Amino acid sequence: MKYKRILLKLSGEALMGSKNFGIDEAKLLEYAHEIKSVHEIGCQIAIVIGGGNIFRGVQTQKNHIIDRVQGDYMGMLATVINAMAIQSTLESIGVPTRLQSAIKMEQICEPFIRRRAVRHLEKGRVVIFGAGTGNPYFTTDTAATLRAIEIEADVIIKGTRVDGIYSADPEKYEDAVKYDIITFDEVYEKQLQVMDLTAFTLCKENKLPIIVFDINKKGNLLKIVKGESIGTLVNN
Numbered sequence: 388m389k390y391k392r393i394l395l396k397l398s399g400e401a402l403m404g405s406k407n408f409g410i411d412e413a414k415l416l417e418y419a420h421e422i423k424s425v426h427e428i429g430c431q432i433a434i435v436i437g438g439g440n441i442f443r444g445v446q447t448q449k450n451h452i453i454d455r456v457q458g459d460y461m462g463m464l465a466t467v468i469n470a471m472a473i474q475s476t477l478e479s480i481g482v483p484t485r486l487q488s489a490i491k492m493e494q495i496c497e498p499f500i501r502r503r504a505v506r507h508l509e510k511g512r513v514v515i516f517g518a519g520t521g522n523p524y525f526t527t528d529t530a531a532t533l534r535a536i537e538i539e540a541d542v543i544i545k546g547t548r549v550d551g552i553y554s555a556d557p558e559k560y561e562d563a564v565k566y567d568i569i570t571f572d573e574v575y576e577k578q579l580q581v582m583d584l585t586a587f588t589l590c591k592e593n594k595l596p597i598i599v600f601d602i603n604k605k606g607n608l609l610k611i612v613k614g615e616s617i618g619t620l621v622n623n
Contacts, residue, residue, distance in 0.1 A: 526586065
């Protein structure tokens with residue numbers, strides 16, 4: 388293994404599959420098997436997932452009926468629903484897990500405690516972090532970065548619909564150029580959208596590399612952990 392401890396960041400939209408809302412069980416099981424393949428070789432895995440397939444806090448700004456803070460808390464609860472779905476799916480295929488939330492929900496999951504999270508990882512459990520940072524105005528990208536730094540992960544691996552970082556949106560521009568390796572400074576200069584600025588700056592300051600890859604291609608996650616050049620690597 389090249390990476391012994393990873394933080395996998397998934398978007399909530401990834402769980403929709405072909406649906407327009409909610410969770411596609413087939414897609415959920417597909418991702419669970421990808422995670423299991425990495426777990427079986429001894430890699431320590433933490434997961435952060437968004438809630439955009441259910442609710443996004445920023446969407447409340449359009450109509451002003453729900454204020455931003457309330458909307459963000461609603462979005463955090465959406466991430467917990469997704470985290471519970473991933474937890475249950477992983478355990479159904481024999482992968483031990485623990486779910487920790489930044490918002491206390493004793494009947495559902497543990498509160499986030501850094502030392503406990505690290506201990507779970509050391510014991511071979513997949514740790515899923517729900518409810519973002521527990522604070523409004525912060526994205527799940529920032530939550531993923533913060534948790535990765537706290538648990539001393541080797542890398543953040545961000546699963547997307549495309550196979551890396553491009554000079555422009557490859558789904559819109561055929562001449563978009565893919566980067567195999569790029570520095571944090573180059574991402575700033577080219578104004579590429581990798582993560583939100585807070586999360587990205589945290590990664591840069593803490594020398595935490597980011598890999599952006601296509602989560603929907605079978606075997607990609609395992610190849611990354613083993614050291615193959617998949618997707619785009621962002622580092623110093």
